[in-house]
Amino acid sequence: MNFPKDLQYTRTHEWIRYQGDSAYIGITDYAQDQLGDLVFVNLPEEGDELMAGEPFADVESVKAVSDVNAPVTGVVEEVNEELADAPEAMNEDPYEAWFVKVGEISATVELMDAEAYEAFVAEEE
């Protein structure tokens, strides 16, 4: 299991990568492993407002659908439309498979660094 040091993580298994005043959001390696083969993603649109801790997208494996929660409150600046066409990218390279880029960030949920998240996952196992 991979836990890149340059990311922060949520208790609901999303990652966030800050870049200037904006941030990219995706699901973690642990999340994709738990979900299994991902075959569909339902993404928000540019301009949508995200609420920290609330679902903003959903992903579907062959078997089931799961919500993806927003780590931050903010506004969607960019949507990774390629992900909708190739949802398997979430399994293959979860930390490159970003969902949205968010700006105007005003609040965040409790975030963990890589080490804390790795320990958190170990406990969930």
Place this chain on the structure above:
Amino acid sequence: MEAKKTPLYDKHVQAGGKIVEFAGYLLPVQYQTGVIKEHMAVRTACGLFDVSHMGEITVKGKDAVRFLNHLLTNDYTVMEDGQARYSPMCNPEGGVVDDLIVYKVKEDDYFIVVNAANKDKDFAWIRANVLGDVVVEDISESIAQLALQGPKAEEILKKLTSEDQIPTGYYTANFNGTVAGYKAIISRTGYTGEDGFELYVSPEAAPVLWDKLLETGVEEGLIPCGLGARDTLRLEAAMPLYGHEMNDEITPRTAGLGTFVKMQKEEFIGKEALERLGKPTCRRVGLKVTGKGIAREHQDVYADGRKIGVTTSGTHSPYLKYPIAMAIVEDAYRAVGTQVEVDVRGRRVAAEVVKLPFYKKA
């Protein structure tokens, strides 16, 4: 009630299976390979499933045929030894108690395989309806079941048994088989839409055979498969699943199983109700999702601005690479090509009625 382990539980854990509780049993939903690869292995090579959770019931006695014809909607009057025949089992209201497969072992001796989730209900129901001179026994605990499924299944099985032991016809079985030296019922049946075998063996033999088969089938591409692939495979093949396409209230004809209901039989449980109900007003259809989204079970189906049905199963089809679903819809909307919408968690997603099965082996 605590979930039971099948005789293969340790094998699943060792192989990295993701264990879930299903029908009171701890079973792997998938292994590390994942549902899609497991599914494709069965379509293109071969997969091995633990289906030991299924229930097995024997019916013996000089009135066995008469009893089966009373209990079940299909006709068991004329059958060869070793032949298998599917049937719904109805309640007096015409709903389905369960669907099952009956094998004729020999005269006055029948072997029934029922769904895991229903086996206690079924056994009680069968016992309560006994007629004439028959003895009914639940032998589930003494039997493990392995399903070897896929175009390479026969090739693999041949390496572990002699060719004359392998039944040649679909829905036939050899009740005196041996596989790798273990006694086995070798049945040419399955729940995947592919050629393949279901092997009924003792709980002691099961783990040894599991390893032997996997070892023997390496060359052919055999891998272990979990419940996830079992469900996507049966869905592509449009095989109904109890609790989804049928239940205590859905009649066999509504579920598209009319060919297994022999109305010309003198009597059977549910016949009067089915006669009274006549032609069903709703039917099972196949849906291909053409919009963006994946339809799942229990989602409303719309057309002409109103609800016309409900989905019973749905998934992303690993073989066809688009989402498929089965639904029970009003008769007027069951023609192939009919455009409908499915309410996928509050979003209307476009779908089209298509011919069943979604997948048919070449």
